[in-house]
Every structure is written in structure tokens, then in C-alpha cells.
Amino acid sequence: MAEQQRPPIPLIDVAPDDEPAVAALRAEPGRLGLLLASARRTYTPLGLRSADKISRAWARRAATPLREAIEGVDRAMGRPGAYLLNYSYEWGCTSGAAEDPGHGGPTLLRTLDWPFDGLGRALVATRRQGVAGSYVSLTWPGYAGVLTGFAPGRFAAAINQPPLPGPFGKALGWPLARWRVGASRETPPSHLLRLAFDTCENFDAAVALLRQTPICIPAIFTLAGAKPGETVVIERTEHQAFTAPEPAAANHWASCPGPRGGPRDRVSLPRRAAMRALLRQEPDWSLDWMRPPIHVANTRLVMMANPASGRLVAQGFERTGPATALLEIG
Template sequence: MILRAVGACLLFVCVMAQDPGFNDTCVEGKYPPPAQRQVKEYVINLDLPPEQRWQKLASEKRHEIVALILEFKKFLMEWASGEIITIVDFLGENIDDTLPNPYRDEIKGMANATGIFVGELFVYNIFYELFTVCTSIVAQDPAGKMYHARNLDFGLFLGWDPKNRTWQLTDVLRPAIVNLDWQRGGKTVFKSVNYAGYVGVLTAIKQNKFTFSMDERFGIDGGYLGILEWIRDKKGSWMSFLSRETMEYAPDFAAARDKLANTQLIAPAYFILGGTKPGEGAVITRNREVNGTDVWMMTDKTAGGWYVLETNYDHWKKPLFLDDRRDPANKCMQKMSIKNTGFAGLFNVLSSKPVLNKLTTYSALMQVDSGTLETWLQYCPDPCEPW
């Protein structure tokens, strides 16, 4: 966290020196976006052997996956002096001893289908444990109908392009975004939003059961430290693998909440969960260890009452002054009001700066009763905050 804060301060000075500035406002009329920004859906057949499940998607999106891996490795060389690449390359040769199944065989199957080195695909699949910022909202309408919306912002510190005023990795990520329909026996088990070739789950919906999103929680007790500890003694669960298992097997909101709150992790996290009943919205603030877990319910008097909102800071603390998306988002939620809760209202909130910023890759909208998942590519025209 200290290194990130120092890096953020330095980058803030450089970037904001060229920023024309803007007044954050709550926008309206942004939904629906142009049709070409809607994300394509693919089927992941869970009845297939793990090594075959991703072959078609990985083959179609090979170019996008390679471009992403090149950006990741560029960052690691510049920021970690190649040490992490050395570790990951070593693990790639021994991936049978590194990841649990079915993830191990799925990644190996993708490597076989695309010709991409398995260690590089491993880098790709663990990177979310280390570096992202996000905004997640669970809200109910006046009838108690539940909605879940999120922005996924990715690419902080990963190559700021001062000429085009964009993050290089963020630009590379957008073409790789896909919706996935996870099926068994020809029927949908759950749906998710993924970067092509990423086998974990960051944003997902299980019809008539619950909705889910995950935001990174910054902290010293996690990230690289957790990965190194896991290499040593296999202690803890990868966040996105735990969330995928939760989506696949948890029968309801309560079971999902308990699993996410009580499983040891490799890195700290915020798990945002929505259910089917009024008041079933929660932010689960996690340490790596299960002790200290905080479950903040929508019905808590410190929450919105009819909604709960999380960015990347503990809800009982003030956000970092360089990165306050929470207060503008709450301002726009209050302006929207419960009577306007729905895809249009929530998309407007997610499209309001600085909730929408240069790091934003997509906005996802979910409604649990219908099982609807809409994902839209997002862009933030200038003037716009870098994060």
C-alpha cells in the first residue's frame, strides 16, 4: 500500500499537470449506449473435460490474450525488475504443482490451443490479485426488486500514454472482454463477465439466487506476499477461483455470503453480493485470514438503506484523497433515488465522472430475477480523471 501510495502521488503530479480539469457531475441519458459497445457472449461447457472448455474462445481471442500478456510482462519488467517474471516462469514449468484443478487443466488446454506458454497464461490469471480499482453497487427499487451494477477499472500505473491521455493496458483490455454463459447439461449455471482466457470470476449472476462482484482491497498483507506464502505452503484460496466455485455451487445468497466470508484467501478483497429479497445486499470486507471479516449489509444504518456501495476502501474509513470515487458515486445514487433504480439509472451513475475514469474498461448491469447480464465497454472522453 505504501509503494502504491508513493507511486500514485508521483503519477498524480505528472498526470494532473496536463489535465484540463472538470467538475464531477451526475449525468443522465447515457443508457443504452451504442449497440457496438455491447459485449459478445460465449458458452463455457462445464460438461467438457477442463482442457477442452476454453479452446474455441482462446483460439478466437488469441491475439487479444497475447497483447495483454505482453503488457503485463512489460509492467513486471519495469516495476519488479523481472523478479516476478522469474518466479512465474518457474511456476509455469511446474504448474501441475501450482494450481488446483480444474483451473490447472483449463490453462494447460488454452496453452495447447493457442501456443501461448503456460507460465504466461498463469501470469494473466493471477494478475487481478495484484492491481485493480473498481466500483460496485447493489440496489433495490421501490418494489424490492434487486439490481447489481459495477465498473471494472484496470491498468493503474500500467503505461500512461501522455499523448493520447490513456492507460495502455486499459486500451488493450477492452477488446478481450466477453460475457460467458457457464452451462451444464445444456442449461445455464451462471453467467459472468471475463477477460478472454481468464478462468476465474470477477463479475457474475446466478438467476433467482444471487449476484456478485469483487473489488480489490489494498494492503500490505496480500498481493505478492500472499502469492509467495502460497507458493511455499499452498495456504489460502485465489480470490477469483473462490468466487467461481461460489457461483457454481452455492445454492443461495446466505450460503454464498458464508463461503466468501469464511474461506482463507491469498489476498485481501471486497466481495459484493446481492440476493433476491429486499435488503439482501452486502459488502464483505476480507483479510487474508478469516479473522477480522466485516459483513456490511444494505440494511445497516451506515449504508444507503436501499443500496450499498463499495469502491476500494473500507467503508468505515475515508478513501484516499487522490482516489475518491465513493463520495461522487453516493452523491449520484442519492440524486437518482430509489424510485429510479434500474439499468438506466445505475448506468448513469457508473457513467458519471470520476466513477467513470480513464481506467474503466466496462460497466456491467445485472438483475437477479430475470438473470439478465448486460456488459458495455466504457470510455471516458476528456476532460476525465486518470483514475
């Protein structure tokens, strides 16, 4: 499909007193319907209702700054799915923060990957004014957290999914990870990243918040600031923080010493190696770096964002390739 024929990623400007997840839901009900239809195909209607009920029960016990926001999404949707969507945290990714002299500071390179059809086509961008300033979240209708965000003049950041706990593989590692979440009362990582964009005035403040705040499940945060040298990958367990030796991340631990656990999948090591190679070059804003092993069949989003210049480029993907037109800001 030619670039001009692909649907755009809508940029939704959110009123100061409005919740971005609800504003996106109202503005793009068709994209919400696309997500829910895909969820029903994947999990069955009964599975969707059951998972939403379990997520709702856990949400009542967990510490989160987004409790009222998710309750608002639930009311606006009027059907099961809001809690499952906002507490899913199932994405894998590749991210890197590269120095970009041509734009005055580092650029965040990010792909988001998940075997869930429709995420690329349903992608939206919300722009809201938080306490610390304006920021853009690449997200979906009804999703209140932030997985991929950009605050011009402050920082850009993304979350990667880390290894599963223990040497058991997915068969036992995934249920063990869910059990650990169910036993925790701490903040989900995507909700913490939303808090950083809302309240942190600069790169250093965001790094401190993400390093120090307990979370309910391990996560990997990649940040790029507005000044040269402001790049970091923070590898988080529930109560500890580690720093990777280079600002590149996939789905395995890179810090040494650091957390224990093998790569989440077989492509994680080569993907991070490819990202490290990209960081030694000036960032390519044409997105030509989106090729294997960084680009995989499950890639649903690619983004580049430079906080110093205020420039962002993003595109949604499905298994068949690009699913949206390029979104360009700045």
C-alpha cells in the same frame, strides 16, 4: 464512435464439459492476442515470461479449484501468459448493490478499473451451466476465475481490490502484498468467486462460502441476491471476514471495526461516497451514472445486473471512452 459501430461483447455459450476460459480462447483468439500484445508492451517480452514462470511456480503450491482449468488454458495458449493472466489480481473497482423495486430485487452496479490498455476491447461474456445453475461471467479469453458475474435467479457478485498492507504506500505496500501471496497456500479470491457461481444455489450459500473460506490475499466482495434485502459487501483478509455498513465498495476498508489500512488511492473515498448516493436512488439502467468520480480514465468495464429479473447490461471501456457496444441480456 456511434453505438452501432462499436464491436459487440461476444456472448459465448459454453458446453457443459468445456472450460469457459478455453472456450473463450478458442472463440476469440484475436481478443487474446490483443491482451498479450498489451502485456508485452507493458512488461516487455522478458518480463512477461519471467512473471508467468513465477506465477506457474506459485500455482503448484496454492489451493485452488481451478488448477486443471488453468493447465488447460496453458496448453491451449501454447505460449507464456496463462499463469500470469490467471494469478494477476491487479484490478481496482467500484461496486454497489441497490434495491430495485422495478425489477423485483437488488441490482448490482459495478465498474472495473485497471491501467491496462485493451481490457475493455478484449472483453467477452461466457455463459455456462454450473452445478448450481447457469451464470454469466464478464471476463477475457484464457481467464478462468470470476471477477464480475451474474447468475439469474441466484445472485450477482464482483470483486474489488482492497488497500495495500501497512502505511507504506505503493512503493513498499505492493511488494509486501506480493510477498504475502507468495508465502500463502490459500485460494485466490477470483477462483473462490468462480466456485461460488459454480456451486452455490442462492445468495446465502454464496455469502457463507465467501466469508468462511481462507484466501491468499485480501479482497472485497459485493453481492446482490434475487430477493429484497439481499445485499452485502464482505471485506476479507486472508482468514477473517467483516461486513461494510452499506452495500457499497471502492478500494478501502469501510467496516468498523475492520481491517487496518488506508485507501488504495486518492479517489477511493469519493468514489464510494458517490456509489452510496446512487444506492439511495432507483437504479438507472441507461448507465448515465457512469460519470466522475465513479468513471475514471482506467475504467474498463461497467455492468448492471439484477438476479430477480435476469436482466444484465454491460459495456467495455478504454481511456478514450466506450470501446464496445452494450451487451444486454434479459
